[in-house]
Amino acid sequence: MLDCSGSMSSPRTKIVETRRAGKAAVDGLRDGVWFAIVRGSGIAEAVYPTQPKLVPANATTRAAAKAAIGRLEPDGGTAIGRWLTRARELMATRPDAIHHAILLTDGQNGERTTEFEAALSACVGRFQCDCRGIGADWRVDELRRIATTLLGTVDAIPRPQDLAADFRSMIDTATNRAVDRVTLRLWTPQNASVRFLRQVSPHVEDLTSTAVSLNALTADYPTGAWGNESRDYHVCVTVPPRNDDVEMLAARVHVVVADQVLSRALVRAIWTSDPELSTRISPEVAHFTGQAELARLIDEGLQARRKGDEDTATIKLGQGAQLAHQSGNEATYQLLQRVVDIEDPSTGTVRLKRNVDTIDEMVLDTRSTRTVRVNR
Secondary structure, eight states, X not given: OEEOSGGGGSSTXXXXXXXXXXXXXXHTOOTTOEXXXXXXXXXXXXXXXXXXXXXXXXXXXXXXXXHHHHTOOOOSOOOHHHHHHHHHHHHTTSTTSOOEEEEEESSOOXXXXXXXXXXXXXXXXXXXXXXXXXXXXXXXXXXXXXXXXXXXXXXEESSGGGHHHHHHHHHHHHHTOOEEEEEEEEEOOTTOEEEEEEEEESBOEEOGGGOEESSSSEEEEEEEEEOSOOOEEEEEEEOOOOOTTOEEEEEEEEEEETTEEEEEEEEEEEOXXXXXHHTOOOHHHHHHHHHHHHHHHHHHHHHHHHTTOHHHHHHHHHHHHHHHHHHTOHHHHHHHTTTEEEEETTTTEEEEOSSOOHHHHHHHHHHTTBOOOOOO
């Protein structure tokens, strides 16, 4: 889904590089992968193929698609919900496939909130969507909402000329996914509750609200399609109090693929009055709790900065710099340096920079949830 609204003509490099990125994505499709190109503006127009269907990638269809992309011109408004609806309709023509979409925009959605939300809700479970913003006039929260709901990623592309490489990378990741409908199934006993379930690597994603109830004690948490990859999750369960030295089963976690349980694990709760035992935290849990806290601090710091609350922004971003430094998250630490001058990372002492490019702030915002694994 390529944004071709009128704003893509200013500067002209946006539409030029969008065409180049679209062609690079098509070139990255392996033979036999079904695809379509949607031109997004105030409407959603399938430019290749022009019929409401997907076509298999081969030398002929790739050439025709790239020719259609080369003719794209900017005009009109931005109606992202309609783009998503068209993608959903196209995906429905291949119901048994693994479904993935790329959405690129440079602006803010112009639809009514109710129209957009209805379109987004109708896409849940139908396809995954990676979202990219180009320029500095789009809203991070809008694209993050789409990516989070549709189990994709979101990123800000600082330079239009970087689009093609990013599109190739997304296509490579998507077409190497071989396992669809991977779900975490969580059972908790009566009177227990799931406080949260988060993906914590390769990026932080709160899955708590995505629960699909199977019965009073069991819920499924969709994670989308997987390739040859590893992910980490953190679950927190609240259970009723017990006496010391009592042990109970707090949860069962199952990995379910296409309705088949492939693995299972048990979560135990043990009561103790021994402070050495009750205060002990596993290195992995401590590390990823810190990574989730880092993302939260950056989000709150950037929000405070936009509101002109420099004191809160300085405190939050300083604490973020400290956590990034301590956890070895070098990528986030470097992005923070574009927004604040870090005087002492060990104490989180920073000063807000006065002249910060909006795109640098947006890049930090979109990438703040990326995590690093614990050093073992």
